[in-house]
Each structure stands twice: as C-alpha cells, then as structure tokens.
Amino acid sequence: MNAVPRALDTPTTTPLVVHESRDFRSYHAFLRAARNFMEGPLVGAMHDAYERRIHDQGGAAPADWRAAERVLDDTLEFQFYCWAYRNLQRFKYHRPTLGIFATLEAQRAALEAQLDATARETPPECLRLDPQLKLPEYFEFVPFHQHTGGVAKDALDGLAYEIGRRTTVPSHGDPNGIYRILFEALPQGRYARVLDWGTGHGAALVTWQRLHPQSECHGVDLSAPCLKVANQRARENGMRLLLSQQDLEHLDYPDAHFDLIFFNFMLHELPRSHTQALLAEACRVLKPGGLFAGHEFHLRPGDPFQNVLQRSHAYTNNETYSIPWYDTPIEALGRAAGFSSVTIEPFARLNRSVQRPGRAPINANHWNLYQFRK
Numbered sequence: 001m002n003a004v005p006r007a008l009d010t011p012t013t014t015p016l017v018v019h020e021s022r023d024f025r026s027y028h029a030f031l032r033a034a035r036n037f038m039e040g041p042l043v044g045a046m047h048d049a050y051e052r053r054i055h056d057q058g059g060a061a062p063a064d065w066r067a068a069e070r071v072l073d074d075t076l077e078f079q080f081y082c083w084a085y086r087n088l089q090r091f092k093y094h095r096p097t098l099g100i101f102a103t104l105e106a107q108r109a110a111l112e113a114q115l116d117a118t119a120r121e122t123p124p125e126c127l128r129l130d131p132q133l134k135l136p137e138y139f140e141f142v143p144f145h146q147h148t149g150g151v152a153k154d155a156l157d158g159l160a161y162e163i164g165r166r167t168t169v170p171s172h173g174d175p176n177g178i179y180r181i182l183f184e185a186l187p188q189g190r191y192a193r194v195l196d197w198g199t200g201h202g203a204a205l206v207t208w209q210r211l212h213p214q215s216e217c218h219g220v221d222l223s224a225p226c227l228k229v230a231n232q233r234a235r236e237n238g239m240r241l242l243l244s245q246q247d248l249e250h251l252d253y254p255d256a257h258f259d260l261i262f263f264n265f266m267l268h269e270l271p272r273s274h275t276q277a278l279l280a281e282a283c284r285v286l287k288p289g290g291l292f293a294g295h296e297f298h299l300r301p302g303d304p305f306q307n308v309l310q311r312s313h314a315y316t317n318n319e320t321y322s323i324p325w326y327d328t329p330i331e332a333l334g335r336a337a338g339f340s341s342v343t344i345e346p347f348a349r350l351n352r353s354v355q356r357p358g359r360a361p362i363n364a365n366h367w368n369l370y371q372f373r374k
C-alpha cells in the first residue's frame, strides 16, 4: 500500500470547546501549582527529613527501597506527599462543582452532539469504531489515574482525559511538550507510515503530524470516546489521521506495514502477562528495520529514596501494573518478540531534579527512552 498525502489545508470542523468557569480554571491552576510544589520543594523537604532520620538512627544509608520506605514512612512530609498525590487527583475529577466530571456533565448534550456530528461527517477510513470490540479485562476494570470507570465507558471520557492531562503530564505548561521531546530524541527520518500505539485523545499524533506532514498517521486505542476526541482534534487541525478502535494485541494491519510505532505512557499500563504478546504484535506490523520507540517512567537504579517515591505512585494514582512493570525484563521480552535490538537509556531531558545549593541534587523521577529495532 502506498502512502497518500495526509495533511488537509483547512479545518474541516468547528472547534469543540468545553466551557470552563473562572473558578474551574483557578482551581485547576491551583492543582498544577500544587503538583509543582510537590515535585520540587516538598521533595526537598522530604529528603531533608529522610537524611535527619538516617542521622538520628545511626547514619547507615538504606540499602534498598524497603529500608528507605521504613525511614520515610512516618515522616510528616512523606505522608503529606502521598495524601496530596492521591486526593488532589481524586478532587480533580470528582469535586462537585470544580471537578472535571461535573463540568462536562453540565454540557453533556452539546458535547456529545458535536463529537457525534464530527464522527458522522468523517470519512469511514479515518475513524473506524468497533462497538463489538471486547475490552481486555486488565483494562476494563481498572480506573487508571483515578479516572473513575476508566477512559472507555462514558461518551465524555475522552474529553475528561484530555482536560485531566493538563494537571498530570510532567510538562509544567505545555502538555504536548513531552511528545516533542520524545520525537526529537528519535533518529530523524522521513517515516512514511507511523502508528501511535495507544493514542488516547490523539494529542501525540496531532503533534507528530504537524512536525511531519509527509507521514501517514495511524492511531489505535481501545477507547471509542478517546478516539472521537482524537478525530475531533484532527479535523479541527485540518489533518487526516487514520484512527481505529482495536486491541494492540490483535491488530488488523498487514505484516510489515509501519516505518515507526511510537508510544507515550504505555508500558506501565500493560500487565506483565500480556506484554510479550503486545510486543510481538507491534513487531509483526513493523517493516524490517522499523522502529518501535517511546518513553516510560521507571525506578532509578541505586537510588532507594527515588524508588520509594516512584513506587508510591502505584497506590496514590491507581497505577495497577506499574509495580510489576518495574520488574518486567523488557529487553528479553523485546528480543523474544522478534526485535533484533533493544536499547534502553535514561531519558535525561525528561528527568527533573531538585537542586540544593552546595549539595547533591535530588532525583525524584526517572524516565527511560526505549528503542526497539526490528
């Protein structure tokens, strides 16, 4: 199949706007500021408390995350960090007036009507929805990120996810910045046909298409509500994205179809029991020499303090599969799935540290860049 021109010149639909009250906007600005505080000064204060306790207990540095967790567990700073992480995320969706769900609910009829109208006027090959698709159990029953009900059940779940990411993504301003950082890190090339592996609301694919108008852009996701938002944004941007509702484990594309498959925030959301099959399917649809690449957060080697914080997100943010993900032998699974090379390296541009004058910086997060070559 030959790639055809994709980018349209002019928007093909009216922009969909969710009306946000001033109170809503200030509340969500507060949530963003709170996250910045938690990831910066609070991490510094937590580390100070950690060092004080180690000193008080005789000075031996914790050998692993279990020992570090015992030190951190009853510090006020760590308890506050965990409370704030869990509950601010919960408030973000659920507060009766200022939460995302209430704001969308008040506009439900108009928002659903516009998403549906745009879907109806979309050429069928650009938005393939499959009402019969059986959602995998590992996905269907997990409210990732505390998005109650998950992202695939309610018609407005895609919009809730799109708004929610503004106060989740570690970008401090532009939630699409993380996609550009990934794309800049990949080997530069023409990439005639690309797939966004778990495209969600489609923002990464829109970002890619803007940077690479020559690429034929495909996006797959389990969630119809998310794909409808991705379609809406594509058409507002005058783009011809090819979106389809499929399970990444059973794609309907022919073998050797894509030059590049990229992913954002995906590996930690997949259970270990399915990872091998998912990788094998990605490898099947890649051309020989093609690239499967993305970023993911992980434990920072040899840093028990960071490991405790990173592990705590599994509980505070309902990241059900992230703890097993940290132990997943992804390199071996990638090779077993058919990739000829697997490169995993720290993704320095995503890693932020808390600076302390005259002392070593504290690394609260850790991201890797994964590149699998067929």
Ligand SMILES: C[S@@+](CC[C@H](N)C(=O)[O-])C[C@H]1O[C@@H](n2cnc3c(N)ncnc32)[C@H](O)[C@@H]1O
Pocket (backbone or CB within 6 Å): 136, 139, 151, 152, 197, 198, 199, 200, 201, 204, 220, 221, 222, 223, 226, 246, 247, 248, 249, 263, 264, 265, 266, 269
């Ligand atoms: C954490 S979100 C990431 C979304 C998007 N990549 C982004 O950058 O925001 C994970 C996405 O993967 C989708 N997903 C999870 N498992 C999937 C599967 N087996 N097949 C297709 N999509 C899947 C979810 O519906 C969700 O939209």
